[in-house]
Every structure is written in C-alpha cells, then in structure tokens.
Amino acid sequence: MKKFMLRFLANRGAAAGLVLLLLVILTGVLASVFYEDSPWMMVAQPLLAPFADPAYPLGTDMLGRDIAAGLAHGARVSLMIGIISTLVAVIVGVVVGALSGYYGGRVDDVLMRGTEFFQTIPQLAMAMVLVAIFKPSLYSIVGAISMVSWPPVARLVRSEFMTLKQREFVQAAIVIGQAPGRIILTQILPNAASPIIVTASLMTATAILTESALSFLGLGDRNLMSWGFMIGASRTMLREAPWMSLWPGLAIMLTVLAINLIGEGLNDALNPQLRKRGS
Numbered sequence: 001m002k003k004f005m006l007r008f009l010a011n012r013g014a015a016a017g018l019v020l021l022l023l024v025i026l027t028g029v030l031a032s033v034f035y036e037d038s039p040w041m042m043v044a045q046p047l048l049a050p051f052a053d054p055a056y057p058l059g060t061d062m063l064g065r066d067i068a069a070g071l072a073h074g075a076r077v078s079l080m081i082g083i084i085s086t087l088v089a090v091i092v093g094v095v096v097g098a099l100s101g102y103y104g105g106r107v108d109d110v111l112m113r114g115t116e117f118f119q120t121i122p123q124l125a126m127a128m129v130l131v132a133i134f135k136p137s138l139y140s141i142v143g144a145i146s147m148v149s150w151p152p153v154a155r156l157v158r159s160e161f162m163t164l165k166q167r168e169f170v171q172a173a174i175v176i177g178q179a180p181g182r183i184i185l186t187q188i189l190p191n192a193a194s195p196i197i198v199t200a201s202l203m204t205a206t207a208i209l210t211e212s213a214l215s216f217l218g219l220g221d222r223n224l225m226s227w228g229f230m231i232g233a234s235r236t237m238l239r240e241a242p243w244m245s246l247w248p249g250l251a252i253m254l255t256v257l258a259i260n261l262i263g264e265g266l267n268d269a270l271n272p273q274l275r276k277r278g279s
Contacts, residue, residue, distance in 0.1 A: 007269040014265020020258035024251075028076035035069035039225040043069075050243050059243050061234060067244065071251055074227040078255070081138070081226075082208040085145035089207075090200050092146065093153025098184050100154065101161025112158070115151045123148040124213055131219045138221050141214060145207050156199055160192035194270035201263035205256040212252050227252050 009015045027034075037043065042064040043056070050059040058067040100111040118126075130144035164170060165188060173183045214220055215228025216235075227248040234244030 004269055008265050011265040011268050013261045014268070017258040017261025017265065020254060021262060024075050024255050024258070025079060027072050028079055031069075031072035031076055035066065035072055037069070039069040039073040040065065047237075047241050049241075050247075058247050059241075061230075061244050062237055062241065067230070067247055070225050070230050071227070071247055073225045074230060074248065075251065075255075077221075077224045077226040078208050078211060078228075078252070081142055081145070081211045082204045085142045085149065085207045085211075086200055086204045088142065088146035089149035089203060090153055090196065093150040094157050094189070094196065096150070097154040097157025098161055098189065101158035102165055102180065102184055102188070104162070108158070111154070115154050118148065119151045121148075124210060127210055127214060128217065128219060131214055136214075136219045136221055138224060141211060141219075141221065144214075145210050148210075149203055149207065153196065153199060153203070156195060157192060160195060161188055164188045164191055198263055198267045198270065201259060201266055205259040205263075208252065208256060208259075 008018075043066050044053065044060050044064050046060060046062050046064045048056055048060040048064075051057055052059065056066050056068065058071070061067060061070075096111050096115065100108045100115075126148050127144040130147060131140050134140040134143070161184075170183060170187050173187050178187075211220070211226065212228030212231070215226045216232035218232060220226055220229045220232075230248040231245050231252075234241065237244055
C-alpha cells in the first residue's frame with residue numbers, strides 16, 4: 001500500500017487532483033456548518049456582484065440567495081449522486097461482465113446482446129427519458145445514470161475475465177474442484193480490479209456531468225440544490241449576472257478535472273508495465 005501511494009503521489013497531476021477533490025468533499029461535508037441556513041433562503045438583495053459584500057463573497061442570484069451557500073450544498077449533492085450511481089453501475093457491470101466472460105457460450109451471447117442494446121442508445125437521451133418517466137428525484141436520477149453507465153464496465157470485465165480464466169492459477173482452481181462462484185470472487189476478480197478501479201474513477205466524473213446536464217434541463221430534484229440546477233436557473237441572466245453561471249460551472253470543471261487527474265494517477269500506479277519500469 002505504501003509503495004502504491006508513493007507511485008500515485010509521484011504523479012504531480014494526480015496529487016493535485018487528490019488535494020482538489022478532498023477540498024470539494026470537505027466543502028460538501030461541512031456545508032451545513034459553514035452555511036447553517038438553507039441555500040434556498042433569500043439572504044440579501046438580488047444580483048449582488050461578487051466581492052461587493054464580504055458576507056457574500058461570490059454574490060447573490062436574482063432572488064437574493066447566497067451563491068457560495070449554493071455551491072457548498074451543491075457539492076454534497078453532485079458528489080453523492082456521482083459516487084452512488086457509479087457504485088451501482090460498477091456492481092451491475094461487474095456481475096454481467098463476470099458471468100459473460102467466465103461462462104461464455106449462450107450466457108455470453110444473451111448478456112452481451114443486452115449490453116449492446118443499452119449501448120446503442122445515447123446515454124444522456126436515455127437518462128432524460130428515464131428520469132421523466134419516473135419523475136425527477138434523487139432516486140430516479142441515480143437509477144437513470146446507473147442504468148446508462150454500466151455497459152462499458154460489463155464489456156471491460158468480460159474481456160478481463162476471458163483473458164484471466166485461461167491462466168494457470170484459474171485452471172488449477174478448477175482442477176481441485178473449487179466452485180465457479182469462488183473462482184470468480186477469489187481468483188479472477190482480484191486480478192481484474194485495477195482496470196475496474198480506474199474506470200470507476202472516470203465514470204464518477206461522467207456521472208457528475210450527466211447529473212448537471214439533467215438539472216440544467218429541468219430534470220433535477222427540485223428539493224436539492226445542485227450545480228447543474230444553479231446553471232440552469234441562471235441561463236436567462238447570462239448578460240446581467242454572468243457570475244451566477246460562472247461559479248457553478250467552474251466548480252463542475254474543477255471537480256471533473258480533479259477526478260480525471262486521479263484516474264490517470266491510478267492508471268499509472270496500477271499499470272504493471274510502469275510498475276516494472278519504476279522498480
């Protein structure tokens with residue numbers, strides 16, 4: 001673990017991304033401490049410019065709500081949706097890919113045809129339809145993002161399993177009579193974990209962008225303040241108050257950038273070829 005962290009932190013971009021992401025997480029966790037009042041509450045005069053009042057350094061929106069409070073509470077919502085939806089998508093993708101890659105044959109054909117069906121539909125369009133059908137809420141958004149995100153994981157896991165099941169240690173486990181479920185969980189899956197972890201980190205960034213797009217289009221949870229909702233609500237005020245869109249857009253950009261940098265760092269640290277070169 002220590003060697004892995006040293007390899008990871010040797011990548012300056014990944015280290016910077018980790019620090020930035022930790023700041024975003026800390027902001028979301030402590031949002032209620034920094035801003036005790038609801039982010040929906042009107043606290044000052046409308047359209048207060050940034051840095052015009054020390055109490056509201058990022059300004060206010062057209063209803064007099066504190067933009068800084070919205071960003072802090074929005075960090076919690078965006079990260080929560082991104083992490084939970086990615087976790088669900090990874091679990092579904094791993095199960096489908098593992099069964100398809102290990103058993104092959106008809107099982108592989110059926111599962112991959114289903115996977116291809118989901119991949120033929122544009123992700124954002126499908127997510128919009130699903131959220132609209134089940135009504136915008138935290139659960140429907142997480143479910144929709146998870147449903148459109150799992151196919152790439154399934155195909156990745158399938159290819160890893162088809163390669164690894166031919167290895168000697170897997171064949172030895174089959175010979176001594178280990179059950180297929182035990183072989184999948186204890187022999188193959190741990191050896192396929194590295195690319196899954198890297199893919200999951202990048203999927204989190206995509207999930208945050210998808211949630212922001214849904215909220216921007218009016219399909220977000222109306223009871224939760226999110227960065228996408230803030231941008232969508234301010235699109236009619238781009239000329240009069242550009243900062244209303246600037247700050248949440250910058251928050252999304254920096255968070256997604258941080259997660260992508262972390263993903264690249266994980267890829268470098270977990271890459272066996274790079275590991276050999278460094279040793």
